[in-house]
Amino acid sequence: MTILIVTSIFFFLSASIIAQEDTTKFEECGKAYNCGQMSIYYPFWGEERPSFCASNHQFKLKCEANQNTTIQLGSQTFQVLQYDQVRYTLTMVRTGLVYDNCSSAALTNTSLDSSLFTYTPNARNITIFYGCPSSVTSNSTHSFMCREGGDKGAFYGDPKTKKIQDCEGDSIEVQVTGEEHEPDGGIQGLNKALSKGFQVHYSSEAQVQLCVKCILSNGTCGANDESQFSCFCQDGSEALNCSHHRSDKWNWKRKLGIGLGAAVVSAIAVGIAFYIYYSRQKKKNHLREVSSSVLSHGISCGSSSEDPEMGCKYFGLHFFSYSELEEATNFFDPARQLGDGGFGTVYFGKLHDGRLVAVKRMYENSDKGVEQFANEVEILTGLHHQNLVSLYGCTSRHSRELLLVYEYIPNGTVADHLHGQRAKPGTLPWHIRMNIAIETASALVYLHASDIIHRDVKTNNILLDNHFSVKVADFGLSRLLPMHVTHVSTAPQGTPGYVDPEYHEYYHLTDKSDVYSFGVVLIELISSMPAVDITRSRNEINLSNMAIKRIQSGALHELVDPTLGFERDFKVRKMINGVAELAFQCLQSSKDVRPSMAEVLDRLEDIRSDGKCNGGPEVMDLSEDNAALLKNNEPPPSSPDSNLVTLSTPPHGTCT
Structure with missing residues (x-):
């Protein structure tokens, strides 16, 4: 009995100490790494910011003279010129190298861990060739003489430039920010190009979403002892999301503190160990079953001797061989990466028949990835709409990896053009943004008419071709809504900033969940701001919250992108007011007061036609005194028929 009491006291003290440490983690990780004018948070650490506040120990920053921020990656040091927490990029420049000291042994290629950093599309490689005679360098404007070595020199150019035989030294590749024109000549031109640095992404979209969810639940981002993501909550507990974490129910550290005996603790430990083992085995078995049964379903070949990866059909879908797609993407060259998400990475490719494609490579050993793969195949093979991306085919169950092949849409995403690399x-003038809204709405109306909920509507999933026509993409999270069913119950999935709050609270997924997400897209089109920006004040991190506050306070003009001509063009001003009014309806917290997507589409067409279509109502000017009606009637109106925010609902398709 004495042993049990002593053991209980030991666990009580241990739990108290650990809980206190975790409270410290919440406070410490809420503080920034400060150096000069730069303030940096997760996933980095350094100086007074502890390592458990970072996603990886290699993300350690050093402050030199309280002015320059540097990061050591392997044997190489980089100065951080810019930190963009919205786009999750660093602009860096290699330090400590003198490129015209041609005999230096330090002239080595830049080496970055591809699992931690990926070059942005605007990063460009330059190859420098050393030990070249003056007869060679004199013919190139991009040449310079070495500090020592007699008449030896060097020149730089495109990586595809073939090495000249007379150059005796090694060649190295350096990274710069891509520009339309070549850098100026000589060593001055090279140093000028290098001094601007190059950009890298430092975090995957999946990791970013985890951190955003944590911050929105009033937690701070960090990592546990196994270097896995952890959200530190204010009560000293750890979770993935503090808002759904019940410390009184789940925090085992506090349970230990009430004096549980060693026998009970041992039993719990044994039970947890058994549960983990059982869950892992169950997950592995389920992964095999899903992969085998779903991917083989519907496959029929002409004969048993036929190659299972050539000529087979899955509901009319073509099967590609792994080797064909490997060749098309240049063996999944990182330079061809178009983007990545929670379950896969997308690469640019070119097929033997000349078609340009986007190849989604699902992450290995992912149960959800297999399910998403099968879900996307099943849904996309039955859809045909001019504003939905086309699925060309996929790999079969015999393939080494799960790959989906889509038509390639060359002009990036709406997010890219609003607040990304192409911005x-x-x-992106207003008439193009208006067209984007209408074509996206048209695609969603088609999906809902097909009893399909997209479930991840966002500007990153709206692709644009060279004529700025819309192609809605990424159906991995989509759900088929059975006929005569008003909703399906499912754990909330989607992207922070776009998720329907009612769906998030009650787990009821309906087509109105897409309507809410589309409302956020409309606000992005008006403001050019991202849906989530943790550099904004806490109550305005979500763009939807900011928009509702601006509209209700009659300050819509503070939200509108100033380049759209809102203040000087009456027609543009009237349309933006109409779209903001419609977005306000879409963003209502209750699904019952939101319009349907068909009603949204009709209203957008009417706004574009200046009210001539279907005799639509006069648009309220939300930036004037009329907006006070919204401000003084909180909570928002209880029905779409409210006289505070008028929404026309004429029969769809009557606008020409």
Whole structure:
């Protein structure tokens, strides 16, 4: 009995100490790494910011003279010139190298761990060739003489440039920010190009979403002892999401603190060990069953001797061989990476027949990845709409990896053009944004008419071709809604900032969940701001919250992208007011007061036609005194027929 009491006291003290440490983790990880004008949070650490606040121990930053921030990656040091927490990029430049000291042994290729960093599309390689005679370098404007070595020099150019035989030294590759024109000549031109640095992504979309969810639940992001993501909550507990974490029910550290005996603790430990073992075995078996049964379903070949990866059909879908897609993507060259998500990475490719494709490579050993793969195949093979991305085919169950092959859409995503790498003032005028809204709505109306809920509507999933026509993509999370069923119950999935709050609270997924997400897209089109930005004040991290506050306070003009001509063009102002009014309806917390996607589409067409279609109602000016009606009537109106925010619902398709 004495042993049990002593053991209980030991566990009580241990639990108290650990809980106190975890409270410290919440406080410590809420503090920034500060150096000069730069303030950096997760996933980095350094100086006074502990290592458990980072996603990886290699993400350690050093502050030099309280001005320059550097990061050591292997044997190489980089200065961090810029940190973009919205796009999750670093702009870095290699330090400590003198490129015209041609005999230096330090002239080595830049080496980055591809599992931690990926080059952004605007990063460009330059190859420098050393030990070249003056007869060679004199013919190139991109050449320079070495500091020592007699008449030996060097020149730089595109990586595809063939090495000249007379150059005796090694060649190295360096990274710069891609520009339309070549850098200026000589060593000055090279140093100028290098001094601007190059950009890398430092986090996957899946990891980013975990951290955003944590922050929105009033937690701080960090990692546990196994270097896995952990959300540190204010009560000293750890979870993936503090808002759904009940410390009084689940925090085993506090349970230990009430004096459980060693026997009970041992029993719990044995039970947990058994449960983990059982769950892992069950997951492995389920993965095999899903992969085998779903991917083999519907496959029929002409004969048993036929190659199972050539000529087979899955509901009319072509099967590609793994080797064909490997060749098409240049063996999944990182330079061809178009993007990545929670369950796979997308690469640019070119097939033997000349078609340009986007190949989604599902992550290995992912149960959800297999299910998403099968779900996307099943849904996309039955859909045909001009504003939905086309699925060309996939690999069979015999393949080494699960690969999906889509048509390639060359002009990036709407997110890219609004607040990403392609964002430039004036390049996405209002009439194009209006067209994007209408074509996206048209695609969603088609999906809902087919009893399909997209479930991940966001600007990153709206692709644009060279004419800025829309192609809605990424159906991995989509759900078929059975006929005569008003909703399906499922754990909330989607992207932070776009998820329907009612779905998030009650787990009821309906077509109105897509309507809410589309409302966020409309606000993005108006503002050019991202749906989530943790650099904004806490109550405005979500763009939807910010938009509702601005509209209700009559300050819509503070939300609108100033390049759209809201203040100077009456027609644009009127349309933006109409779209903001419609977005406000879509963003209602209760699904019952949101319009349907068909009603949304009709209203958008009416706004574009200046009210001439179907005799739509006069658009309320949300930036003037009328907006006070919304401000003074909180909570938002209880029905779409409210006279505060008018929504026309004419029969769809009557606008020409």
